[in-house]
Amino acid sequence: MSAEAIPSERQQAVLDAVLELLVEKGDALTMTAVARRASCSKETLYKWFGDRDGLLSETVRWQASQVRAGNFDAQHLDSSALRDSLRDFAANWLSVISSRTSLALNRVAIGGAGSPPNTLGAIVLANGRFAIGERLKPVLEAGRAVGLLHFDDTEETFRTLFGLVARDVQVRLLLGEAIELKPDEILADAQRAVTQFFALYGARENPAKPGH
Amino acid sequence: MSAEAIPSERQQAVLDAVLELLVEKGDALTMTAVARRASCSKETLYKWFGDRDGLLSETVRWQASQVRAGNFDAQHLDSSALRDSLRDFAANWLSVISSRTSLALNRVAIGGAGSPPNTLGAIVLANGRFAIGERLKPVLEAGRAVGLLHFDDTEETFRTLFGLVARDVQVRLLLGEAIELKPDEILADAQRAVTQFFALYGARENPAKPGH
DNA sequence: ATTCAACCGTACCGTACGTTACGGTTCGGC
DNA sequence: GCCGAACCGTAACGTACGGTACGGTTGAAT
Structure with missing residues (x-):
């Protein structure tokens, strides 16, 4: 994913899994746990998000896009x-x-x-x-x-x-x-x-x- | 060190080293780095502070004791x-x-x-x-x-x-x-x-x- | 001089994690 | 029905770190 692209539905599911695990485990989040929770392979994670930091960055953007309150x-x-x-x-x-x-x-x-x-x-x-x-x-x-x-x-x-x-x-x-x-x-x-x-x-x- | 004891001068020097490293490295602080910076052995660190968390806790108390402003x-x-x-x-x-x-x-x-x-x-x-x-x-x-x-x-x-x-x-x-x-x-x-x-x-x- | 406790430096152990690699599976296009 | 791309599950690699063990050194007390 580039920094501007909108995540696909499958990718959104992955990001939701990251949010879940972040709430549960805090900073002790592991790529293995994400892959298991999201039922995807680690290889896919790295292909989509580059590295751990990219995954977290995309998660931040994803969560922010969900809390836009009414104008x-x-x-x-x-x-x-x-x-x-x-x-x-x-x-x-x-x-x-x-x-x-x-x-x-x-x-x-x-x-x-x-x-x-x-x-x-x-x-x-x-x-x-x-x-x-x-x-x-x-x-x-x-x-x-x-x-x-x-x-x-x-x-x-x-x-x-x-x-x-x-x-x-x-x-x-x-x-x-x-x-x-x-x-x-x-x-x-x-x-x-x-x-x-x-x-x-x-x-x-x-x-x-x-x-x- | 128990939770109430006042650190000795040597121990204070160790805690100052922790503060330095914390500012430099952030959460990527390692016990090895503390020992090296403070010129002490890891064994001593563990004897004095129990574990990594104990060391950090004592550091918080030490820093707090230094910023008490005038009454x-x-x-x-x-x-x-x-x-x-x-x-x-x-x-x-x-x-x-x-x-x-x-x-x-x-x-x-x-x-x-x-x-x-x-x-x-x-x-x-x-x-x-x-x-x-x-x-x-x-x-x-x-x-x-x-x-x-x-x-x-x-x-x-x-x-x-x-x-x-x-x-x-x-x-x-x-x-x-x-x-x-x-x-x-x-x-x-x-x-x-x-x-x-x-x-x-x-x-x-x-x-x-x-x-x- | 001897003893003993505290401490230094370093090597070592077990583990956990990020990252990569690979074989097997699914699925849309032809 | 066949092909290739995308993806899953898992195994494997390298590294880094927390924690422990141990030999050597200092220094003060006796």
């Missing part, structure tokens, strides 16, 4: 619509970073990010943090255009929103703490983050009252 | 003193999580956090995220006691401050992005985080004007 349209943008969009984004982001597959992929990417070439880390960043940023910035700027938000630097503003949403959750999960996020907790957390975000960047009329 | 006293607590304390905390925390040694240790801990027993991840969390929380909470509560801060849940409040300080920096660094944080940038970032924090939790007189 946010900038139509009928009043305050509550913007708040809803941001809340949905935050909730989606929280459930992604706390999903077992995302955690497993981030772990192997981080574990291998020590010494170059650091292919996995770059791919994860491009498909995770930066992809979400590019999808959200138009929403923030649309909110600013209609006077609902006040800020200068879109990138900086997004980073603050990112911090308010993720807080210490991602690092704690990556380090193995067993945090269970139920759907309603995720929604409440997302709501809190958005409320705080509007307290910082929202239009000044109707000052928010954060704190609990 | 914050709650005397003469006016608004600017509290802001300074929080800013110093934030700046210290940013420089710690962006240091090469901390990054290397977090990477190996995260890489091994996939499958139990996850000793390293727990140790890193206890000495990092949770230790900093326990040291900062008294400051927040002292600020609340004198009416400078308004909040209900100390833990929740700290987590928000954590998010405002770290934002996406830690994850991006862990994934291998080459972000250089100069001291003045760290200080400016810390200042921004504290300003935003006071906008959310500060006393209502003198409303802050965040955004840049």
